[in-house]
Amino acid sequence: MSKKRIYWACQVGGWTALMFYELLVYSLEDGFEWEMFYFAIANIMVCILLTHFYRLVVRERSWVSQPLYRLVPRVILSGLLLGLLMTLMNFPIDMHTLKEVVYSKPFLFFSYWLSWSKSMFMWVLSYTIYHYVESMHDTEIEKILLKTSVKETEAKILRSQLNPHFVFNALNSIRALVSEDPSKAQQSVTQLSNILRNSLLADRRKTVELREELKTVEDYLALEKVRYEDRLMADFHIDPKTLYLQIPPMMLQTLVENAIKHGVQKAVAGGFVQVTSFLENNYVHIHIRNTGTLVKKENDLEKHKEASGFGLENTERRLQLIYGEDSAKFRIFQESEDVVRAEIIVPIQTEGVFRNNTQSTIKSQ
Structure with missing residues:
Protein backbone atom coordinates (compact mmCIF):
# COMPACT_ATOMS: atom_id res chain seq x y z
CA MET A 1 0.00 0.00 0.00
CA ALA A 155 38.89 7.47 -7.11
CA LYS A 156 38.22 7.71 -10.86
CA ILE A 157 40.43 10.77 -11.15
CA LEU A 158 43.22 9.15 -9.18
CA ARG A 159 43.26 5.85 -11.02
CA SER A 160 43.01 7.36 -14.50
CA GLN A 161 46.06 9.63 -14.21
CA LEU A 162 49.07 8.97 -16.39
CA ASN A 163 52.28 10.95 -16.23
CA PRO A 164 52.41 13.10 -19.41
CA HIS A 165 56.23 13.21 -19.21
CA PHE A 166 56.34 9.46 -19.71
CA VAL A 167 54.19 9.73 -22.86
CA PHE A 168 56.40 12.53 -24.19
CA ASN A 169 59.60 10.55 -23.54
CA ALA A 170 58.11 7.38 -25.01
CA LEU A 171 57.16 9.19 -28.22
CA ASN A 172 60.67 10.61 -28.51
CA SER A 173 62.13 7.12 -28.07
CA ILE A 174 59.81 5.71 -30.72
CA ARG A 175 60.72 8.52 -33.10
CA ALA A 176 64.39 7.56 -32.73
CA LEU A 177 63.56 3.92 -33.42
CA VAL A 178 61.60 4.60 -36.60
CA SER A 179 64.78 4.86 -38.70
CA GLU A 180 67.06 2.65 -36.58
CA ASP A 181 64.77 -0.32 -35.91
CA PRO A 182 61.32 -0.05 -37.57
CA SER A 183 60.07 -3.37 -36.18
CA LYS A 184 61.06 -2.31 -32.67
CA ALA A 185 59.32 1.01 -33.27
CA GLN A 186 56.12 -0.78 -34.26
CA GLN A 187 56.30 -2.93 -31.15
CA SER A 188 56.85 0.16 -29.00
CA VAL A 189 53.83 1.88 -30.55
CA THR A 190 51.73 -1.18 -29.65
CA GLN A 191 53.05 -1.15 -26.09
CA LEU A 192 52.33 2.56 -25.68
CA SER A 193 48.85 2.02 -27.12
CA ASN A 194 48.21 -0.74 -24.56
CA ILE A 195 49.26 1.53 -21.70
CA LEU A 196 47.10 4.42 -22.92
CA ARG A 197 44.10 2.13 -23.39
CA ASN A 198 44.45 0.72 -19.88
CA SER A 199 44.75 4.26 -18.51
CA LEU A 200 41.53 5.28 -20.24
CA LEU A 201 39.70 2.17 -19.01
CA ALA A 202 40.99 2.57 -15.45
CA ASP A 203 38.27 5.06 -14.46
CA ARG A 204 35.60 2.45 -15.27
CA ARG A 205 36.95 -0.30 -13.02
CA LYS A 206 37.75 -0.36 -9.32
CA THR A 207 40.08 -3.33 -9.63
CA VAL A 208 41.71 -5.52 -12.26
CA GLU A 209 43.44 -8.87 -12.19
CA LEU A 210 47.11 -8.71 -11.24
CA ARG A 211 48.14 -10.41 -14.47
CA GLU A 212 46.53 -7.58 -16.45
CA GLU A 213 48.32 -4.96 -14.39
CA LEU A 214 51.61 -6.83 -14.82
CA LYS A 215 51.16 -6.75 -18.59
CA THR A 216 50.86 -2.94 -18.39
CA VAL A 217 54.01 -2.79 -16.24
CA GLU A 218 55.89 -5.00 -18.71
CA ASP A 219 54.88 -2.72 -21.59
CA TYR A 220 55.92 0.32 -19.56
CA LEU A 221 59.32 -1.17 -18.68
CA ALA A 222 59.87 -2.20 -22.29
CA LEU A 223 59.37 1.41 -23.38
CA GLU A 224 61.66 2.70 -20.64
CA LYS A 225 64.24 0.10 -21.68
CA VAL A 226 64.45 1.86 -25.05
CA ARG A 227 65.57 5.02 -23.22
CA TYR A 228 67.83 3.52 -20.56
CA GLU A 229 69.03 0.42 -22.43
CA ASP A 230 71.47 -1.49 -20.20
CA ARG A 231 71.11 1.04 -17.39
CA LEU A 232 67.70 -0.46 -16.53
CA MET A 233 67.29 -4.05 -15.30
CA ALA A 234 63.82 -5.45 -14.65
CA ASP A 235 63.05 -8.57 -12.62
CA PHE A 236 59.73 -10.27 -11.73
CA HIS A 237 59.03 -12.82 -8.98
CA ILE A 238 55.31 -13.46 -9.22
CA ASP A 239 53.45 -16.15 -7.30
CA PRO A 240 51.12 -17.83 -9.85
CA LYS A 241 48.38 -17.95 -7.18
CA THR A 242 48.20 -14.14 -7.22
CA LEU A 243 47.79 -13.67 -10.98
CA TYR A 244 43.98 -13.74 -10.98
CA LEU A 245 43.45 -11.76 -7.80
CA GLN A 246 42.22 -8.16 -7.86
CA ILE A 247 44.28 -5.01 -7.33
CA PRO A 248 43.56 -1.33 -8.18
CA PRO A 249 44.27 -0.54 -11.86
CA MET A 250 47.39 1.46 -12.83
CA MET A 251 48.61 1.44 -9.22
CA LEU A 252 51.51 -0.92 -9.81
CA GLN A 253 52.50 0.93 -12.97
CA THR A 254 52.50 4.21 -11.04
CA LEU A 255 54.85 2.85 -8.39
CA VAL A 256 57.19 1.33 -10.96
CA GLU A 257 57.25 4.67 -12.77
CA ASN A 258 58.05 6.37 -9.46
CA ALA A 259 60.86 3.86 -8.86
CA ILE A 260 62.49 4.65 -12.19
CA LYS A 261 62.02 8.41 -12.00
CA HIS A 262 63.37 8.82 -8.45
CA GLY A 263 65.71 5.84 -8.35
CA VAL A 264 67.12 4.40 -11.53
CA GLN A 265 67.16 7.69 -13.41
CA LYS A 266 69.26 9.39 -10.71
CA ALA A 267 71.77 6.54 -10.38
CA VAL A 268 74.89 7.21 -12.45
CA ALA A 269 75.33 3.55 -13.41
CA GLY A 270 71.60 2.89 -13.71
CA GLY A 271 69.83 0.35 -11.55
CA PHE A 272 67.12 -2.25 -11.26
CA VAL A 273 63.39 -2.58 -10.61
CA GLN A 274 62.08 -5.78 -9.07
CA VAL A 275 58.40 -6.68 -8.68
CA THR A 276 57.41 -9.47 -6.29
CA SER A 277 54.00 -10.83 -5.32
CA PHE A 278 52.95 -13.51 -2.84
CA LEU A 279 50.09 -14.55 -0.56
CA GLU A 280 50.19 -14.37 3.21
CA ASN A 281 47.33 -14.59 5.74
CA ASN A 282 44.57 -13.93 3.17
CA TYR A 283 46.37 -10.84 1.87
CA VAL A 284 48.13 -10.14 -1.40
CA HIS A 285 51.60 -8.69 -0.85
CA ILE A 286 53.23 -6.75 -3.69
CA HIS A 287 56.76 -5.43 -3.28
CA ILE A 288 58.53 -3.05 -5.64
CA ARG A 289 62.27 -2.82 -4.99
CA ASN A 290 64.48 -0.42 -6.87
CA THR A 291 67.83 1.30 -6.84
CA GLY A 292 67.57 4.61 -5.01
CA THR A 293 67.72 6.57 -1.79
CA LEU A 294 64.80 8.11 0.06
CA VAL A 295 65.13 11.69 1.25
CA LYS A 296 65.11 11.94 5.02
CA LYS A 297 64.49 15.59 5.85
CA GLU A 298 60.86 16.59 6.20
CA ASN A 299 61.16 19.49 3.74
CA ASP A 300 62.95 17.31 1.25
CA LEU A 301 60.31 14.64 1.70
CA GLU A 302 57.60 17.14 0.80
CA LYS A 303 59.58 18.11 -2.29
CA HIS A 304 59.95 14.43 -3.11
CA LYS A 305 56.18 13.96 -2.90
CA GLU A 306 55.57 16.97 -5.10
CA ALA A 307 58.11 15.72 -7.60
CA SER A 308 56.58 12.25 -7.64
CA GLY A 309 53.27 13.86 -8.61
CA PHE A 310 50.40 11.54 -7.96
CA GLY A 311 52.73 8.56 -7.23
CA LEU A 312 52.90 8.02 -3.48
CA GLU A 313 49.93 10.08 -2.29
CA ASN A 314 47.83 8.65 -5.12
CA THR A 315 48.56 5.09 -3.98
CA GLU A 316 47.78 5.70 -0.33
CA ARG A 317 44.60 7.65 -1.03
CA ARG A 318 43.26 5.13 -3.53
CA LEU A 319 43.76 2.24 -1.11
CA GLN A 320 41.79 4.15 1.54
CA LEU A 321 38.96 4.89 -0.89
CA ILE A 322 38.67 1.30 -2.13
CA TYR A 323 39.39 -0.80 0.96
CA GLY A 324 38.82 1.58 3.88
CA GLU A 325 41.24 3.01 6.39
CA ASP A 326 42.58 -0.24 7.89
CA SER A 327 41.99 -3.07 5.39
CA ALA A 328 44.85 -2.24 3.01
CA LYS A 329 48.33 -0.90 3.72
CA PHE A 330 51.02 0.94 1.81
CA ARG A 331 54.48 1.94 2.90
CA ILE A 332 57.79 2.90 1.30
CA PHE A 333 61.11 2.71 3.11
CA GLN A 334 64.87 2.40 2.69
CA GLU A 335 65.56 -1.34 2.67
CA SER A 336 69.32 -0.97 2.44
CA GLU A 337 71.86 1.74 1.69
CA ASP A 338 70.95 2.01 -2.00
CA VAL A 339 67.70 0.03 -2.28
CA VAL A 340 64.18 1.41 -1.73
CA ARG A 341 61.20 -0.87 -1.21
CA ALA A 342 57.50 -0.06 -1.60
CA GLU A 343 54.93 -2.48 -0.22
CA ILE A 344 51.24 -2.84 -1.03
CA ILE A 345 49.13 -5.18 1.07
CA VAL A 346 45.48 -5.68 0.07
CA PRO A 347 42.83 -8.26 1.05
CA ILE A 348 42.42 -11.24 -1.27
CA GLN A 349 39.54 -10.43 -3.60
CA THR A 350 38.25 -12.01 -6.77
CA GLU A 351 36.26 -9.83 -9.16
CA GLY A 352 32.88 -11.30 -8.14
CA VAL A 353 33.62 -11.18 -4.42
CA PHE A 354 34.86 -7.60 -4.67
CA ARG A 355 31.69 -6.49 -6.46
CA ASN A 356 29.41 -8.21 -3.92
CA ASN A 357 31.34 -6.81 -0.96
CA THR A 358 31.17 -3.30 -2.40
CA GLN A 359 27.40 -3.53 -2.94
CA SER A 360 26.88 -4.94 0.57
CA THR A 361 28.91 -2.09 2.07
CA ILE A 362 26.82 0.54 0.29
CA LYS A 363 23.56 -1.15 1.34
CA SER A 364 24.68 -1.41 4.95
CA GLN A 365 25.41 2.33 4.96
Whole structure:
Protein backbone atom coordinates (compact mmCIF):
# COMPACT_ATOMS: atom_id res chain seq x y z
CA MET A 1 0.00 0.00 0.00
CA SER A 2 1.32 3.44 -0.92
CA LYS A 3 2.05 6.11 1.69
CA LYS A 4 -0.80 8.22 0.34
CA ARG A 5 -3.34 5.45 0.89
CA ILE A 6 -1.98 4.73 4.34
CA TYR A 7 -2.28 8.42 5.21
CA TRP A 8 -5.94 8.64 4.18
CA ALA A 9 -6.76 5.33 5.84
CA CYS A 10 -5.30 6.64 9.11
CA GLN A 11 -7.10 9.96 8.71
CA VAL A 12 -10.54 8.52 8.05
CA GLY A 13 -10.16 5.49 10.30
CA GLY A 14 -8.63 7.37 13.24
CA TRP A 15 -11.10 10.24 13.41
CA THR A 16 -14.07 7.96 12.73
CA ALA A 17 -13.04 5.66 15.57
CA LEU A 18 -12.62 8.60 17.98
CA MET A 19 -15.91 10.31 17.13
CA PHE A 20 -17.96 7.14 17.21
CA TYR A 21 -16.37 6.18 20.51
CA GLU A 22 -17.52 9.52 21.96
CA LEU A 23 -20.94 9.02 20.35
CA LEU A 24 -21.16 5.59 21.97
CA VAL A 25 -20.31 7.01 25.40
CA TYR A 26 -22.90 9.78 24.96
CA SER A 27 -25.55 7.28 23.78
CA LEU A 28 -24.99 5.02 26.77
CA GLU A 29 -25.50 7.96 29.14
CA ASP A 30 -28.27 9.96 27.44
CA GLY A 31 -29.61 7.67 24.73
CA PHE A 32 -29.01 7.58 21.00
CA GLU A 33 -29.98 10.65 18.97
CA TRP A 34 -29.73 10.99 15.21
CA GLU A 35 -28.82 14.63 15.64
CA MET A 36 -25.69 13.64 17.57
CA PHE A 37 -24.88 11.02 14.92
CA TYR A 38 -24.94 13.64 12.16
CA PHE A 39 -22.94 15.97 14.34
CA ALA A 40 -20.31 13.22 14.82
CA ILE A 41 -20.09 12.83 11.02
CA ALA A 42 -19.61 16.59 10.70
CA ASN A 43 -16.86 16.50 13.32
CA ILE A 44 -15.08 13.72 11.43
CA MET A 45 -15.09 15.75 8.24
CA VAL A 46 -13.93 18.95 9.96
CA CYS A 47 -11.13 17.13 11.82
CA ILE A 48 -9.91 15.57 8.59
CA LEU A 49 -10.07 18.95 6.87
CA LEU A 50 -8.15 20.78 9.62
CA THR A 51 -5.45 18.15 10.06
CA HIS A 52 -5.02 17.82 6.32
CA PHE A 53 -4.57 21.58 6.14
CA TYR A 54 -1.92 21.25 8.86
CA ARG A 55 -0.20 18.61 6.72
CA LEU A 56 -0.15 20.97 3.74
CA VAL A 57 1.36 23.75 5.86
CA VAL A 58 4.04 21.42 7.22
CA ARG A 59 4.98 20.26 3.73
CA GLU A 60 4.79 23.71 2.14
CA ARG A 61 6.82 25.41 4.88
CA SER A 62 9.23 22.48 5.32
CA TRP A 63 8.69 22.41 9.06
CA VAL A 64 10.36 19.03 9.54
CA SER A 65 13.62 20.47 8.21
CA GLN A 66 13.64 23.07 10.99
CA PRO A 67 15.76 22.57 14.14
CA LEU A 68 13.91 21.21 17.17
CA TYR A 69 13.91 24.51 19.08
CA ARG A 70 11.83 25.99 16.24
CA LEU A 71 9.76 22.92 15.45
CA VAL A 72 8.52 22.14 18.98
CA PRO A 73 6.79 25.51 19.62
CA ARG A 74 5.08 25.29 16.23
CA VAL A 75 3.75 21.82 17.01
CA ILE A 76 2.41 22.91 20.40
CA LEU A 77 0.75 26.06 19.00
CA SER A 78 -0.73 24.06 16.12
CA GLY A 79 -2.32 21.60 18.53
CA LEU A 80 -3.78 24.43 20.63
CA LEU A 81 -5.05 26.31 17.56
CA LEU A 82 -6.71 23.27 15.99
CA GLY A 83 -8.23 22.39 19.38
CA LEU A 84 -9.57 25.94 19.69
CA LEU A 85 -11.21 25.77 16.25
CA MET A 86 -12.96 22.50 17.10
CA THR A 87 -14.06 23.94 20.46
CA LEU A 88 -15.50 27.07 18.83
CA MET A 89 -17.50 24.86 16.46
CA ASN A 90 -18.78 22.43 19.12
CA PHE A 91 -19.28 24.63 22.14
CA PRO A 92 -22.26 26.66 20.83
CA ILE A 93 -24.10 23.42 20.03
CA ASP A 94 -23.36 22.02 23.49
CA MET A 95 -24.61 25.26 25.03
CA HIS A 96 -27.92 24.67 23.24
CA THR A 97 -28.28 20.99 24.15
CA LEU A 98 -26.65 21.04 27.60
CA LYS A 99 -27.62 24.42 29.01
CA GLU A 100 -27.73 23.33 32.63
CA VAL A 101 -24.31 21.71 32.52
CA VAL A 102 -22.74 24.64 30.73
CA TYR A 103 -24.10 27.26 33.10
CA SER A 104 -23.13 25.25 36.18
CA LYS A 105 -19.52 24.96 34.99
CA PRO A 106 -18.25 28.38 33.84
CA PHE A 107 -14.84 27.00 32.93
CA LEU A 108 -16.26 24.26 30.75
CA PHE A 109 -15.07 26.07 27.60
CA PHE A 110 -11.45 25.69 28.67
CA SER A 111 -12.09 22.07 29.54
CA TYR A 112 -13.46 21.53 26.01
CA TRP A 113 -10.49 23.34 24.55
CA LEU A 114 -8.07 21.19 26.54
CA SER A 115 -9.87 18.01 25.47
CA TRP A 116 -9.90 18.91 21.77
CA SER A 117 -6.32 20.20 21.94
CA LYS A 118 -5.22 16.87 23.41
CA SER A 119 -6.78 14.96 20.51
CA MET A 120 -5.38 17.34 17.93
CA PHE A 121 -1.99 17.42 19.58
CA MET A 122 -1.78 13.61 19.46
CA TRP A 123 -2.42 13.70 15.71
CA VAL A 124 -0.09 16.64 15.08
CA LEU A 125 2.69 15.11 17.17
CA SER A 126 2.38 11.68 15.55
CA TYR A 127 2.40 13.12 12.04
CA THR A 128 5.29 15.50 12.73
CA ILE A 129 7.47 12.90 14.47
CA TYR A 130 6.94 10.40 11.65
CA HIS A 131 7.94 12.86 8.96
CA TYR A 132 10.75 14.34 11.04
CA VAL A 133 12.31 10.89 11.44
CA GLU A 134 11.70 10.13 7.76
CA SER A 135 13.30 13.44 6.77
CA MET A 136 16.34 12.74 8.94
CA HIS A 137 16.63 9.28 7.40
CA ASP A 138 16.40 10.70 3.86
CA THR A 139 19.01 13.32 4.74
CA GLU A 140 21.39 10.64 6.00
CA ILE A 141 20.87 8.62 2.82
CA GLU A 142 21.57 11.71 0.71
CA LYS A 143 24.74 12.36 2.68
CA ILE A 144 25.88 8.78 2.19
CA LEU A 145 25.11 8.89 -1.54
CA LEU A 146 26.87 12.23 -1.88
CA LYS A 147 29.88 10.98 0.06
CA THR A 148 29.96 7.80 -2.05
CA SER A 149 29.67 9.86 -5.23
CA VAL A 150 32.51 12.17 -4.17
CA LYS A 151 34.70 9.22 -3.27
CA GLU A 152 33.92 7.47 -6.54
CA THR A 153 34.71 10.61 -8.52
CA GLU A 154 37.95 11.12 -6.61
CA ALA A 155 38.89 7.47 -7.11
CA LYS A 156 38.22 7.71 -10.86
CA ILE A 157 40.43 10.77 -11.15
CA LEU A 158 43.22 9.15 -9.18
CA ARG A 159 43.26 5.85 -11.02
CA SER A 160 43.01 7.36 -14.50
CA GLN A 161 46.06 9.63 -14.21
CA LEU A 162 49.07 8.97 -16.39
CA ASN A 163 52.28 10.95 -16.23
CA PRO A 164 52.41 13.10 -19.41
CA HIS A 165 56.23 13.21 -19.21
CA PHE A 166 56.34 9.46 -19.71
CA VAL A 167 54.19 9.73 -22.86
CA PHE A 168 56.40 12.53 -24.19
CA ASN A 169 59.60 10.55 -23.54
CA ALA A 170 58.11 7.38 -25.01
CA LEU A 171 57.16 9.19 -28.22
CA ASN A 172 60.67 10.61 -28.51
CA SER A 173 62.13 7.12 -28.07
CA ILE A 174 59.81 5.71 -30.72
CA ARG A 175 60.72 8.52 -33.10
CA ALA A 176 64.39 7.56 -32.73
CA LEU A 177 63.56 3.92 -33.42
CA VAL A 178 61.60 4.60 -36.60
CA SER A 179 64.78 4.86 -38.70
CA GLU A 180 67.06 2.65 -36.58
CA ASP A 181 64.77 -0.32 -35.91
CA PRO A 182 61.32 -0.05 -37.57
CA SER A 183 60.07 -3.37 -36.18
CA LYS A 184 61.06 -2.31 -32.67
CA ALA A 185 59.32 1.01 -33.27
CA GLN A 186 56.12 -0.78 -34.26
CA GLN A 187 56.30 -2.93 -31.15
CA SER A 188 56.85 0.16 -29.00
CA VAL A 189 53.83 1.88 -30.55
CA THR A 190 51.73 -1.18 -29.65
CA GLN A 191 53.05 -1.15 -26.09
CA LEU A 192 52.33 2.56 -25.68
CA SER A 193 48.85 2.02 -27.12
CA ASN A 194 48.21 -0.74 -24.56
CA ILE A 195 49.26 1.53 -21.70
CA LEU A 196 47.10 4.42 -22.92
CA ARG A 197 44.10 2.13 -23.39
CA ASN A 198 44.45 0.72 -19.88
CA SER A 199 44.75 4.26 -18.51
CA LEU A 200 41.53 5.28 -20.24
CA LEU A 201 39.70 2.17 -19.01
CA ALA A 202 40.99 2.57 -15.45
CA ASP A 203 38.27 5.06 -14.46
CA ARG A 204 35.60 2.45 -15.27
CA ARG A 205 36.95 -0.30 -13.02
CA LYS A 206 37.75 -0.36 -9.32
CA THR A 207 40.08 -3.33 -9.63
CA VAL A 208 41.71 -5.52 -12.26
CA GLU A 209 43.44 -8.87 -12.19
CA LEU A 210 47.11 -8.71 -11.24
CA ARG A 211 48.14 -10.41 -14.47
CA GLU A 212 46.53 -7.58 -16.45
CA GLU A 213 48.32 -4.96 -14.39
CA LEU A 214 51.61 -6.83 -14.82
CA LYS A 215 51.16 -6.75 -18.59
CA THR A 216 50.86 -2.94 -18.39
CA VAL A 217 54.01 -2.79 -16.24
CA GLU A 218 55.89 -5.00 -18.71
CA ASP A 219 54.88 -2.72 -21.59
CA TYR A 220 55.92 0.32 -19.56
CA LEU A 221 59.32 -1.17 -18.68
CA ALA A 222 59.87 -2.20 -22.29
CA LEU A 223 59.37 1.41 -23.38
CA GLU A 224 61.66 2.70 -20.64
CA LYS A 225 64.24 0.10 -21.68
CA VAL A 226 64.45 1.86 -25.05
CA ARG A 227 65.57 5.02 -23.22
CA TYR A 228 67.83 3.52 -20.56
CA GLU A 229 69.03 0.42 -22.43
CA ASP A 230 71.47 -1.49 -20.20
CA ARG A 231 71.11 1.04 -17.39
CA LEU A 232 67.70 -0.46 -16.53
CA MET A 233 67.29 -4.05 -15.30
CA ALA A 234 63.82 -5.45 -14.65
CA ASP A 235 63.05 -8.57 -12.62
CA PHE A 236 59.73 -10.27 -11.73
CA HIS A 237 59.03 -12.82 -8.98
CA ILE A 238 55.31 -13.46 -9.22
CA ASP A 239 53.45 -16.15 -7.30
CA PRO A 240 51.12 -17.83 -9.85
CA LYS A 241 48.38 -17.95 -7.18
CA THR A 242 48.20 -14.14 -7.22
CA LEU A 243 47.79 -13.67 -10.98
CA TYR A 244 43.98 -13.74 -10.98
CA LEU A 245 43.45 -11.76 -7.80
CA GLN A 246 42.22 -8.16 -7.86
CA ILE A 247 44.28 -5.01 -7.33
CA PRO A 248 43.56 -1.33 -8.18
CA PRO A 249 44.27 -0.54 -11.86
CA MET A 250 47.39 1.46 -12.83
CA MET A 251 48.61 1.44 -9.22
CA LEU A 252 51.51 -0.92 -9.81
CA GLN A 253 52.50 0.93 -12.97
CA THR A 254 52.50 4.21 -11.04
CA LEU A 255 54.85 2.85 -8.39
CA VAL A 256 57.19 1.33 -10.96
CA GLU A 257 57.25 4.67 -12.77
CA ASN A 258 58.05 6.37 -9.46
CA ALA A 259 60.86 3.86 -8.86
CA ILE A 260 62.49 4.65 -12.19
CA LYS A 261 62.02 8.41 -12.00
CA HIS A 262 63.37 8.82 -8.45
CA GLY A 263 65.71 5.84 -8.35
CA VAL A 264 67.12 4.40 -11.53
CA GLN A 265 67.16 7.69 -13.41
CA LYS A 266 69.26 9.39 -10.71
CA ALA A 267 71.77 6.54 -10.38
CA VAL A 268 74.89 7.21 -12.45
CA ALA A 269 75.33 3.55 -13.41
CA GLY A 270 71.60 2.89 -13.71
CA GLY A 271 69.83 0.35 -11.55
CA PHE A 272 67.12 -2.25 -11.26
CA VAL A 273 63.39 -2.58 -10.61
CA GLN A 274 62.08 -5.78 -9.07
CA VAL A 275 58.40 -6.68 -8.68
CA THR A 276 57.41 -9.47 -6.29
CA SER A 277 54.00 -10.83 -5.32
CA PHE A 278 52.95 -13.51 -2.84
CA LEU A 279 50.09 -14.55 -0.56
CA GLU A 280 50.19 -14.37 3.21
CA ASN A 281 47.33 -14.59 5.74
CA ASN A 282 44.57 -13.93 3.17
CA TYR A 283 46.37 -10.84 1.87
CA VAL A 284 48.13 -10.14 -1.40
CA HIS A 285 51.60 -8.69 -0.85
CA ILE A 286 53.23 -6.75 -3.69
CA HIS A 287 56.76 -5.43 -3.28
CA ILE A 288 58.53 -3.05 -5.64
CA ARG A 289 62.27 -2.82 -4.99
CA ASN A 290 64.48 -0.42 -6.87
CA THR A 291 67.83 1.30 -6.84
CA GLY A 292 67.57 4.61 -5.01
CA THR A 293 67.72 6.57 -1.79
CA LEU A 294 64.80 8.11 0.06
CA VAL A 295 65.13 11.69 1.25
CA LYS A 296 65.11 11.94 5.02
CA LYS A 297 64.49 15.59 5.85
CA GLU A 298 60.86 16.59 6.20
CA ASN A 299 61.16 19.49 3.74
CA ASP A 300 62.95 17.31 1.25
CA LEU A 301 60.31 14.64 1.70
CA GLU A 302 57.60 17.14 0.80
CA LYS A 303 59.58 18.11 -2.29
CA HIS A 304 59.95 14.43 -3.11
CA LYS A 305 56.18 13.96 -2.90
CA GLU A 306 55.57 16.97 -5.10
CA ALA A 307 58.11 15.72 -7.60
CA SER A 308 56.58 12.25 -7.64
CA GLY A 309 53.27 13.86 -8.61
CA PHE A 310 50.40 11.54 -7.96
CA GLY A 311 52.73 8.56 -7.23
CA LEU A 312 52.90 8.02 -3.48
CA GLU A 313 49.93 10.08 -2.29
CA ASN A 314 47.83 8.65 -5.12
CA THR A 315 48.56 5.09 -3.98
CA GLU A 316 47.78 5.70 -0.33
CA ARG A 317 44.60 7.65 -1.03
CA ARG A 318 43.26 5.13 -3.53
CA LEU A 319 43.76 2.24 -1.11
CA GLN A 320 41.79 4.15 1.54
CA LEU A 321 38.96 4.89 -0.89
CA ILE A 322 38.67 1.30 -2.13
CA TYR A 323 39.39 -0.80 0.96
CA GLY A 324 38.82 1.58 3.88
CA GLU A 325 41.24 3.01 6.39
CA ASP A 326 42.58 -0.24 7.89
CA SER A 327 41.99 -3.07 5.39
CA ALA A 328 44.85 -2.24 3.01
CA LYS A 329 48.33 -0.90 3.72
CA PHE A 330 51.02 0.94 1.81
CA ARG A 331 54.48 1.94 2.90
CA ILE A 332 57.79 2.90 1.30
CA PHE A 333 61.11 2.71 3.11
CA GLN A 334 64.87 2.40 2.69
CA GLU A 335 65.56 -1.34 2.67
CA SER A 336 69.32 -0.97 2.44
CA GLU A 337 71.86 1.74 1.69
CA ASP A 338 70.95 2.01 -2.00
CA VAL A 339 67.70 0.03 -2.28
CA VAL A 340 64.18 1.41 -1.73
CA ARG A 341 61.20 -0.87 -1.21
CA ALA A 342 57.50 -0.06 -1.60
CA GLU A 343 54.93 -2.48 -0.22
CA ILE A 344 51.24 -2.84 -1.03
CA ILE A 345 49.13 -5.18 1.07
CA VAL A 346 45.48 -5.68 0.07
CA PRO A 347 42.83 -8.26 1.05
CA ILE A 348 42.42 -11.24 -1.27
CA GLN A 349 39.54 -10.43 -3.60
CA THR A 350 38.25 -12.01 -6.77
CA GLU A 351 36.26 -9.83 -9.16
CA GLY A 352 32.88 -11.30 -8.14
CA VAL A 353 33.62 -11.18 -4.42
CA PHE A 354 34.86 -7.60 -4.67
CA ARG A 355 31.69 -6.49 -6.46
CA ASN A 356 29.41 -8.21 -3.92
CA ASN A 357 31.34 -6.81 -0.96
CA THR A 358 31.17 -3.30 -2.40
CA GLN A 359 27.40 -3.53 -2.94
CA SER A 360 26.88 -4.94 0.57
CA THR A 361 28.91 -2.09 2.07
CA ILE A 362 26.82 0.54 0.29
CA LYS A 363 23.56 -1.15 1.34
CA SER A 364 24.68 -1.41 4.95
CA GLN A 365 25.41 2.33 4.96
